[in-house]
Amino acid sequence: MEEKIAALRQSVPNAVQQTKTLIQLDEIRVKLLGKNGSITELMKGLGALSPEKKKEAGQLLNTFKNEVTALIESQKATLEEAELNAKLASQTADITLPCRPNTHSGRIHPVAQVMEEMLTIFAQMGFEMAEGPDIEDDFHNFEALNIPPSHPARQMQATFFMENTTDKVLRTQTSGVQIRTMESKKPPIKIVAPGRTYRRDYDMTHTPMFHQIEGLVIDTETNLAHLKSTLTEFMKLFFETDDVALRFRPSYFPFTEPSYEADVGCSRKNGEFVIKSGEDWCELLGCGMVHPDVLRTCGLDPNVYQGYAFGCGIDRFAMLKYGIPDLRSFFDADMRWIKHYGFLPLDIPSVISGLSFNGGAKR
Numbered sequence: 411m412e413e414k415i416a417a418l419r420q421s422v423p424n425a426v427q428q429t430k431t432l433i434q435l436d437e438i439r440v441k442l443l444g445k446n447g448s449i450t451e452l453m454k455g456l457g458a459l460s461p462e463k464k465k466e467a468g469q470l471l472n473t474f475k476n477e478v479t480a481l482i483e484s485q486k487a488t489l490e491e492a493e494l495n496a497k498l499a500s501q502t503a504d505i506t507l508p509c510r511p512n513t514h515s516g517r518i519h520p521v522a523q524v525m526e527e528m529l530t531i532f533a534q535m536g537f538e539m540a541e542g543p544d545i546e547d548d549f550h551n552f553e554a555l556n557i558p559p560s561h562p563a564r565q566m567q568a569t570f571f572m573e574n575t576t577d578k579v580l581r582t583q584t585s586g587v588q589i590r591t592m593e594s595k596k597p598p599i600k601i602v603a604p605g606r607t608y609r610r611d612y613d614m615t616h617t618p619m620f621h622q623i624e625g626l627v628i629d630t631e632t633n634l635a636h637l638k639s640t641l642t643e644f645m646k647l648f649f650e651t652d653d654v655a656l657r658f659r660p661s662y663f664p665f666t667e668p669s670y671e672a673d674v675g676c677s678r679k680n681g682e683f684v685i686k687s688g689e690d691w692c693e694l695l696g697c698g699m700v701h702p703d704v705l706r707t708c709g710l711d712p713n714v715y716q717g718y719a720f721g722c723g724i725d726r727f728a729m730l731k732y733g734i735p736d737l738r739s740f741f742d743a744d745m746r747w748i749k750h751y752g753f754l755p756l757d758i759p760s761v762i763s764g765l766s767f768n769g770g771a772k773r
């Protein structure tokens with residue numbers, strides 16, 4: 411018995427390590443440990459031995475069996491990894507190939523499309539893009555924007571607070587990016603900051619997560635006339651009509667002075683919503699001149715620097731432009747909805763080739 415084990419001990423490790431495939435390895439496993447395998451046969455032979463010999467040979471055989479099992483397992487892992495690597499190597503995708511223009515099944519979400527449209531226009535107007543974190547601290551979301559803890563504007567914004575912190579919130583507005591930008595660079599500043607925002611709200615025109623885009627321009631002479639002309643020009647390009655009327659109503663935001671809400675002229679005749687001057691008004695966005703206290707908090711001297719800010723809901727712009735009635739449907743992940751309202755992947759907005767593709771979502 412000992413000789414037989416010794417002989418196997420000589421040959422088995424090499425044989426296992428030389429296997430090239432999982433099939434070969436399994437053949438060896440069966441030859442050794444299978445029903446009629448050589449180790450199994452030796453096990454069976456133990457019964458014929460004297461009790462002493464049986465104990466000795468049994469221990470030896472068991473140790474050997476464990477060694478062989480471990481060896482096979484380790485070779486199996488090696489072969490599996492090699493097999494996977496070979497598979498991955500043979501399946502590489504050539505990302506330099508042109509994509510197929512008939513990508514008919516995928517759709518771009520209207521929010522993504524409209525965000526892209528807005529950024530395209532602002533980029534053409536010389537705005538840079540800025541970003542801030544979704545999990546914002548109290549200072550950037552409220553305090554530095556002139557909203558101290560007791561301010562009623564805090565209640566109005568139905569904030570989500572992060573668990574176990576007193577300081578962190580899911581940002582209720584993109585306005586915090588104004589602060590982050592002024593902290594990190596000196597004027598002239600001309601940025602737009604798109605992103606997700608969060609409030610505890612849910613009805614036809616409110617969802618707990620929605621999208622805003624913030625604008626900020628700071629230098630030494632930017633004034634209300636610039637704000638008005640920039641927004642008017644933007645609306646013309648975005649809604650793709652020259653017949654745009656904007657109305658600025660006095661309003662209140664803690665971080666601007668004076669503050670306005672801007673409405674766009676529209677028509678709601680026969681249940682159809684059209685952007686045009688003359689008949690009716692539709693609320694669009696908030697804006698104003700950046701409050702001197704906000705500038706001061708960011709280390710800018712309000713006697714030297716001034717500028718405007720604006721902020722609006724991207725989802726709202728998508729609803730207005732593409733006639734989408736219920737905001738909640740944006741986040742239902744319903745395939746029928748996305749097929750209807752979504753855009754083809756190659757509908758890349760550009761001011762020159764067109765923004766909305768034949769004046770509406772291509773379906």
Ligand code: DAH
Nearest residue numbers: 583585696697698719720721
């Ligand atoms: N942050 C405001 C809101 O969420 C919108 C806003 C109003 C942004 C006026 C501005 C602004 O930058 O100047 O309701």
